[in-house]
Amino acid sequence: MVLATTHLYGSQTRKARRLIAAPLGWTALALLGSLLLHIDRAPVWVTVVALGLIAWRMVASARPLWIPGKLIRPAIALGLVAAVWAEFHTLNGLAAGTLLLLLMTAVKLLETQSRRDQYIVIGGSLFLLLAACLERQSLLRTPLYILEAWVCCAALAVIAYAPKDTGPETTGGALNGRDALLLAGRTLLYAIPLATVLFMFFPRLPGAFWALPRSEDTATGLGDTMSPGSISQLTSSYEIAFRVTFEGAAPPPQQRYYRGPVLHRFDGYTWSRAVEDSYGAQPLAYLGDAYRYKMSLEPSQQRWWFSLETVDRTPDSKVLLTYDHELVASDPVTTPTSYTAVSHAYTRATTPLSKLARQVETRLPRDRNPRALQLAHELRSRAGTDRAFVAAVLDMLRTGGFVYSLTPPLLDFNSVDDFLFNTRSGFCGHYASAFVTLMRGGGVPARVVTGYLGGEWNPIGGYFIVRQSDAHSWAEVWLEGRGWTRVDPTAVVEPDRLTRGVLDLLPEAGSTETRLVRSSPALTHLLQRWDALNTWWNDAVLKFDHRSQLQFLSRLGVTAPTLRTLGWAFVTALLIWLAWIAWQVGRSPRPPRPDRLARAYAQLCKKLARAGAPREAHQGPLDYSVAVRSRRPDLALEARALLSKYADLRYGLTPGAESYATQVRAFERAVSKLRVSRTPPTVTTHAS
Numbered sequence: 001m002v003l004a005t006t007h008l009y010g011s012q013t014r015k016a017r018r019l020i021a022a023p024l025g026w027t028a029l030a031l032l033g034s035l036l037l038h039i040d041r042a043p044v045w046v047t048v049v050a051l052g053l054i055a056w057r058m059v060a061s062a063r064p065l066w067i068p069g070k071l072i073r074p075a076i077a078l079g080l081v082a083a084v085w086a087e088f089h090t091l092n093g094l095a096a097g098t099l100l101l102l103l104m105t106a107v108k109l110l111e112t113q114s115r116r117d118q119y120i121v122i123g124g125s126l127f128l129l130l131a132a133c134l135e136r137q138s139l140l141r142t143p144l145y146i147l148e149a150w151v152c153c154a155a156l157a158v159i160a161y162a163p164k165d166t167g168p169e170t171t172g173g174a175l176n177g178r179d180a181l182l183l184a185g186r187t188l189l190y191a192i193p194l195a196t197v198l199f200m201f202f203p204r205l206p207g208a209f210w211a212l213p214r215s216e217d218t219a220t221g222l223g224d225t226m227s228p229g230s231i232s233q234l235t236s237s238y239e240i241a242f243r244v245t246f247e248g249a250a251p252p253p254q255q256r257y258y259r260g261p262v263l264h265r266f267d268g269y270t271w272s273r274a275v276e277d278s279y280g281a282q283p284l285a286y287l288g289d290a291y292r293y294k295m296s297l298e299p300s301q302q303r304w305w306f307s308l309e310t311v312d313r314t315p316d317s318k319v320l321l322t323y324d325h326e327l328v329a330s331d332p333v334t335t336p337t338s339y340t341a342v343s344h345a346y347t348r349a350t351t352p353l354s355k356l357a358r359q360v361e362t363r364l365p366r367d368r369n370p371r372a373l374q375l376a377h378e379l380r381s382r383a384g385t386d387r388a389f390v391a392a393v394l395d396m397l398r399t400g401g402f403v404y405s406l407t408p409p410l411l412d413f414n415s416v417d418d419f420l421f422n423t424r425s426g427f428c429g430h431y432a433s434a435f436v437t438l439m440r441g442g443g444v445p446a447r448v449v450t451g452y453l454g455g456e457w458n459p460i461g462g463y464f465i466v467r468q469s470d471a472h473s474w475a476e477v478w479l480e481g482r483g484w485t486r487v488d489p490t491a492v493v494e495p496d497r498l499t500r501g502v503l504d505l506l507p508e509a510g511s512t513e514t515r516l517v518r519s520s521p522a523l524t525h526l527l528q529r530w531d532a533l534n535t536w537w538n539d540a541v542l543k544f545d546h547r548s549q550l551q552f553l554s555r556l557g558v559t560a561p562t563l564r565t566l567g568w569a570f571v572t573a574l575l576i577w578l579a580w581i582a583w584q585v586g587r588s589p590r591p592p593r594p595d596r597l598a599r600a601y602a603q604l605c606k607k608l609a610r611a612g613a614p615r616e617a618h619q620g621p622l623d624y625s626v627a628v629r630s631r632r633p634d635l636a637l638e639a640r641a642l643l644s645k646y647a648d649l650r651y652g653l654t655p656g657a658e659s660y661a662t663q664v665r666a667f668e669r670a671v672s673k674l675r676v677s678r679t680p681p682t683v684t685t686h687a688s
Contacts, residue, residue, distance in 0.1 A: 023162050024061050026155035026180070027118045028054050031109055033148040034128035038098060041135070043087060046099050049080065053106035067110065077107050098131040118159050125152050139537040153184035190581055197573040204546045222260045222304065222450050222471060227270040228408075228415065228429035237468035238514045241452060242306060243296040243535060245463040251291055251308070253454060253499040255345045257474065257486065258306045258466065260451035262324040264360060266440075268368025269415050271433060271448050279357040281323040282483055286312060287346040296463075296538065297337045303329045306451060308343040309486065315339040324447070336538045349483025353445060361445035361478065369416040369437060376441025386444050386479055393438050394492045397431065400424065404494035406502070428490040428497075432473040435489040445478035449486070454501050461532030469502050600668045601646050608632075608639060611676040621647040634680050642670060 035042075035050050060067050068076060080103045081091070088096035105124030112118055129148050132141075154177070161175035175183070242258075250256075263271035291308055295315075305319050305327035314321040316339055319329045353361075364373070379396070383389035401424055408426040411418040416437045419430050432448050439446035453472035455464035474488040491498050517523045558565065594602065605615045605624075613631040615624045621643040628643075629636035645667055649660070 023159045026158045027121050028058055030122055030125040030152045030155045033151050034125040037132040042099055050106045053110050057110050073111055122152055122155050137542050139534045150184055154180040157183050194577045201569050204549050224261050225270055225272045226429050228433050239468045240298050241466050241468050243463045243465055245294040247292045257309045258452040259309050260304045260306050262326055263448040268365045278323050282349045283351055284347045285350050286344040290342050290344050292342050294340050297333050299334050301332045303332055305329055307341045310347050311341050311343045315341045353478050358445050361447055362440045364440050369414045372416040372420055372437055373441040376438045380442030389442050397489055398492040402493045428473045431489040432475050435475045439477050447476050449474050449476055458528045460528050461535050597664050600671050604671045607676050632680055
């Protein structure tokens, strides 16, 4: 008896596990997909724990395995909350909140027993998908987001089409994986027109509905300090800093200087910005042609908005145009940012330099670099004028045996002295630092400017790509009658730097991957095509804001759209979409209507189910009669007769058409006359 019970229980358990495999497997697959979207940002322990919980639940559905009970699961959840707090020191923010949701959804999967539990896990997976979309929106990740949405919708279909819960486990899927994917894919395709209408016409308010915490990514690009003597090897990164699209002709290469942080303070080794020593901006007269262009910055976690020299106004109300012509934003650049600016290659100051400005821009530490200061005094005394002094220093750098190198030796405490008289090898930072030091030593106001020089032309997209390897630094000196004037001392040592990038001059400076790409025209062309496509994605999709919507509507002839106009346009498009969906549903094939015999058999099964003897999906009519006899012995004879009659009519030899129709009608009448009670009759026995 025990063996028989064990065998029966084991058989039922295996059957239940086979039945649960489809819904639970799809639920776990949806959660696994959302985990993979965050795997490169999540700490290793979060990934290991989440994968472990998913594997634990799936193994437990296939073989006997202990699953934590109601008291242990909350303890596991609290422990994971504490671990996330220890990792991030907060539960707020996109990073900490996303990983906490991931772990809690995995714990929920561990306790999944009903259809409702599976819906909750799918909902958590969809929120994790939303978190990934909020964090990163690049074109390269878009197929991954679409695939995850497809899997989640297919999982919802599998769960929804599964039979109702019959016990502690959710029983099997009536919709196989292929049909679920087709249904989910078709549904998503039907939703694309409405999504497009919402994207194009739903009123977009300026700004954002919510503010996300600042990204914790490491800052890239230029900083607000420069210490050439501390760098023995300059890494030339191939990452993109920004893209520039000119309206009309682009400036010549020797004028493509993109201004960034301006460094005023020097301690003998490091240059830095000096905000507290700021002075009034010099009024300028703009000479020559103006260049109008669009800048598209990549996220850098820095506040600099770069511009072609010299920009005449700030491109945004949240960006400050400083006295030294920097563009400094109030918030770091954490997302791709575009703006339009106007710059002038030639300017002239209309007022003399103030006393405070002259004092700030000639300041040097007294006890540092004494040989450089002595050299500056000698050259200045022989030159006579400031312009001649600038020419003398540049001539010294040109003829003094200086070498342009990205792997210079480290410099000692007096970095400028060591560079000018000993090493004589360095990159742009070394030459800009030494030149400005000599200028200040000779009494000429000067400052270091950092930014980018040059750029790679993308003929497919029609714009310049400026990479981190194009970072550059140069000098500005004050010349009476002209004002602040750009002087690039690196150009006299390596003149080709004005027209060629660092990686063109020194190919060995790039990584192996960079050298491989640049050495292959086919790979370079392919990379340019991809960059042009990615740029279109950023401009047309990610940056489609309120202003872009107004421009799009103006092209459609709506010059001054109001909320009412947009609302009516949206309602009209919605009604058209609903009509199209109704037409698609109406033309889809419908399942055939059951015949008279099948309808009568369904009525019989319904009556017997109300009597406490439901039919299992795998039971045929004869097996069902055996089950009815075991559960309702009082109905055994009538049920067996009717079920046997159905089996003969459905699966037996088909008699003549008239006789078959007569027998079906007789079967219908017998089923309709069957009267069953919800509870079996009570049998009373008398003692003898």
